[in-house]
Amino acid sequence: MQNRITEMFGIEVPIFGFTHKPEVAIEVTNAGGMGALAASYYQPDELERILTDMDAKTGGRPYCIDVLFANKVGQVVPMSERLKALPKQHIDFVEKLLDDAGIPPLPPEVEAEMLREKPPGHGHTEEGVLEVLEIVVRHPQAKFVLSAMGAPPAYVVDRLHSRGIKVGAMAGSAEHALKHVQAGVDLIVAQGSEAGGHTGTISSMVLWPDVVDAVAPIPVLAAGGVGSGRHVAAAFALGAEGVWCGTIWLGSSQSELSPDMRKRFLAARSQDAIQRKYDTGKPLRGLRSKWTDAWDAPGAPQPLPLAAQKLLVAPALKRLELANAVDYMGYMSGQIVGRIKQEQPVRDIMAGMKCECLAVLKALGEKA
Numbered sequence: 001m002q003n004r005i006t007e008m009f010g011i012e013v014p015i016f017g018f019t020h021k022p023e024v025a026i027e028v029t030n031a032g033g034m035g036a037l038a039a040s041y042y043q044p045d046e047l048e049r050i051l052t053d054m055d056a057k058t059g060g061r062p063y064c065i066d067v068l069f070a071n072k073v074g075q076v077v078p079m080s081e082r083l084k085a086l087p088k089q090h091i092d093f094v095e096k097l098l099d100d101a102g103i104p105p106l107p108p109e110v111e112a113e114m115l116r117e118k119p120p121g122h123g124h125t126e127e128g129v130l131e132v133l134e135i136v137v138r139h140p141q142a143k144f145v146l147s148a149m150g151a152p153p154a155y156v157v158d159r160l161h162s163r164g165i166k167v168g169a170m171a172g173s174a175e176h177a178l179k180h181v182q183a184g185v186d187l188i189v190a191q192g193s194e195a196g197g198h199t200g201t202i203s204s205m206v207l208w209p210d211v212v213d214a215v216a217p218i219p220v221l222a223a224g225g226v227g228s229g230r231h232v233a234a235a236f237a238l239g240a241e242g243v244w245c246g247t248i249w250l251g252s253s254q255s256e257l258s259p260d261m262r263k264r265f266l267a268a269r270s271q272d273a274i275q276r277k278y279d280t281g282k283p284l285r286g287l288r289s290k291w292t293d294a295w296d297a298p299g300a301p302q303p304l305p306l307a308a309q310k311l312l313v314a315p316a317l318k319r320l321e322l323a324n325a326v327d328y329m330g331y332m333s334g335q336i337v338g339r340i341k342q343e344q345p346v347r348d349i350m351a352g353m354k355c356e357c358l359a360v361l362k363a364l365g366e367k368a
Contacts, residue, residue: 172200
């Protein structure tokens with residue numbers, strides 16, 4: 001499993017573990033891969049504390065920071081004014097949905113804290129990403145920055161390169177991948193539509209070799225439906241030099257999911273990971289729930305654009321979380337969720353993937 005990717009980052013195996021939970025990123029890194037922390041969801045002071053802790057717990061090993069260049073910088077508008085600008089039809093729909101479900105309102109102190117924070121979606125703007133990168137460059141073990149949505153501006157790529165940080169970008173088509181190459185990235189993550197989170201429409205089996213051929217000789221990581229050693233071997237066979245995995249860690253004992261949500265994931269089928277726009281305004285694959293069913297029902301309003309939809313649903317999703325209304329709660333999830341049948345430590349998942357991949361490659365070599 002040694003190749004250009006492992007040499008580029010000084011890691012043992014080319015398995016990248018995307019996560020919102022620092023503990024998972026630490027475990028993937030310490031198991032010989034590279035943990036990739038979704039940084040745009042944290043406030044700057046919180047991110048500084050997290051990366052300092054990751055530095056201390058990874059023994060000098062490199063890790064990745066995942067960011068989102070989804071929006072351009074716009075006029076800075078106070079949260080209260082942004083809320084007033086949301087369509088009344090959408091506000092009434094969300095309120096009725098929660099009231100009918102018996103979900104209590106937000107405690108005043110929680111609501112006040114949400115109003116004081118930068119609006120949902122700020123971390124997905126160029127301005128928000130630059131705030132994140134100001135912190136990232138102060139942590140030498142952060143050796144890789146990946147733009148998971150949106151092309152990284154060339155000046156950002158140049159700045160990161162000047163600090164010795166490799167840059168990558170996620171692509172859902174060969175055309176997107178080529179745009180990222182023009183910006184000067186070091187590698188591409190080709191993400192098939194099976195993946196959790198924001199995805200395109202091309203499946204992994206078709207996408208991976210298309211991107212590999214389009215951007216050669218730049219190395220490619222395969223994403224979308226990866227959760228076993230057999231998938232890693234398949235990615236190698238299609239020309240990728242590593243894999244980018246997200247959903248598979250959600251069933252781990254260290255994941256960010258509550259025990260009740262983890263039970264839902266363990267019981268989920270592949271077809272329960274559906275692609276909708278209801279949480280962010282862009283196509284996002286996640287676990288089906290009573291929340292998504294309500295938005296799918298006749299008469300429900302159409303989702304708003306990215307920043308507005310996130311602003312609309314952020315208080316609602318917080319209310320569901322505080323009420324532990326698991327039947328209404330979803331989470332970003334790829335179709336690989338159907339293969340998660342038991343709770344395991346991240347290190348055991350990593351060990352299983354490595355062993356199975358090597359066994360498959362050996363068996364194929366013997367057949368050749």
